[in-house]
Amino acid sequence: MVTPAQVRARLAAVPDPEIPVLTVEDLGILRDVTVEGRHVTVTITPTYSGCPAMEEIGADLRAALPDFEVEVRTVLAPAWTTAWMTDAGRRKLEEYGIAPPRRTGSGPVAVTLSAAKVAALTCPQCGSRDTEELSRFASTACKSLWRCRSCREPFDHFKDH
Amino acid sequence: MTPVQAYTLRLGDDCLVLGQRLSEWAARAPTLEEDVALLNIALDLLGTARSLLGAVGDEDALAFLRAEPDWTNALLVELDNGDFGRTMARQLLVSAYQVPLWAALASSTDPVLAGVAGKAVKEATYHLDHASAWVVRLGDGTAESHARVQAGLDGVWPYAAELFETDPLVESLVQQGITAAPAVLLPVWQQTVERVLAEATLTVPESSWRPTGGRSGRHTEAFGYLLAEMQHLHRAHPGASW
Numbered sequence: 001m002v003t004p005a006q007v008r009a010r011l012a013a014v015p016d017p018e019i020p021v022l023t024v025e026d027l028g029i030l031r032d033v034t035v036e037g038r039h040v041t042v043t044i045t046p047t048y049s050g051c052p053a054m055e056e057i058g059a060d061l062r063a064a065l066p067d068f069e070v071e072v073r074t075v076l077a078p079a080w081t082t083a084w085m086t087d088a089g090r091r092k093l094e095e096y097g098i099a100p101p102r103r104t105g106s107g108p109v110a111v112t113l114s115a116a117k118v119a120a121l122t123c124p125q126c127g128s129r130d131t132e133e134l135s136r137f138a139s140t141a142c143k144s145l146w147r148c149r150s151c152r153e154p155f156d157h158f159k160d161h
Numbered sequence: 162m163t164p165v166q167a168y169t170l171r172l173g174d175d176c177l178v179l180g181q182r183l184s185e186w187a188a189r190a191p192t193l194e195e196d197v198a199l200l201n202i203a204l205d206l207l208g209t210a211r212s213l214l215g216a217v218g219d220e221d222a223l224a225f226l227r228a229e230p231d232w233t234n235a236l237l238v239e240l241d242n243g244d245f246g247r248t249m250a251r252q253l254l255v256s257a258y259q260v261p262l263w264a265a266l267a268s269s270t271d272p273v274l275a276g277v278a279g280k281a282v283k284e285a286t287y288h289l290d291h292a293s294a295w296v297v298r299l300g301d302g303t304a305e306s307h308a309r310v311q312a313g314l315d316g317v318w319p320y321a322a323e324l325f326e327t328d329p330l331v332e333s334l335v336q337q338g339i340t341a342a343p344a345v346l347l348p349v350w351q352q353t354v355e356r357v358l359a360e361a362t363l364t365v366p367e368s369s370w371r372p373t374g375g376r377s378g379r380h381t382e383a384f385g386y387l388l389a390e391m392q393h394l395h396r397a398h399p400g401a402s403w
Contacts, residue, residue: 141328
């Protein structure tokens, strides 16, 4: 007999298809799991409106529980924020070479124009603070592209959102 | 269709059509980073459109099977991209409108609009930031870039007025606390746009011509070509998948 806690644990361990070191729980998108007999309802909240990984995540959640009838519900409100990312998730991101979101503040930075600069990040490769933002948009909706001036390596930053 | 659905469709059409337009930049943007940026913005808009259209009916039928007079997007979002300066000028005008709109809708009494807007406001803030930075860079750049972004801005400017039009549908939804009055959004938009244009050393265009009609299905010539490209595959091969 599989307990509801085991059901939840199996779902929580499903990796993100774009950043496979993170699980859906690390990302903070797994909002609720209810188990009624063989019927499981999973509630997830998308990171970005157009995130193409959401459909694959839904399929992966269903595949994680082949013996159950899994219903995946997508709920938009309250809107996902990087504040929901777990400490384990932040640590894994950094080890993977992606600078994790900043802890302070929530949501994107207001219009900065040329006057203000975005606060520097720590390079996940060499630990230097001498870094610069190259582009606010990168390989996926949730990341921006940075460069380290010390070790010369480019790196991704999981945006504060 | 209920009044809220009709309004939801307008907002969804704005997002879908602009997302489709921006997608035309794929592999054509000035730099690789900009290619990625424009497509990310397009993807955000497409995602928002899917949530909004899905609240009105079948998203695929609405996107791929509606004829031109049934589309209710504003004319501004359907205009051709022109050069990069024109695309960024239009993005500034649209994003400066969407940020306060989504911010207001995040506390809408309609749960669908509130949910979609709560996500979209964060994304639109990135879009506004990006478009503002480019308009400043081009406007305050070389003589060539200044002239071209000014020309692009002049071309799209008259169409912005339609975003702030009101009609009985909007008025009734404002009264029910479902959306914000356009008259409340307009000064916020003006302040944002004028601040960016001032830093960009660009001239705020003056125009008494205010083309309109998008909300009632009367579109520009450019829109027919956009629809043909967007819809032909689905219409030629109904139900196709891969």
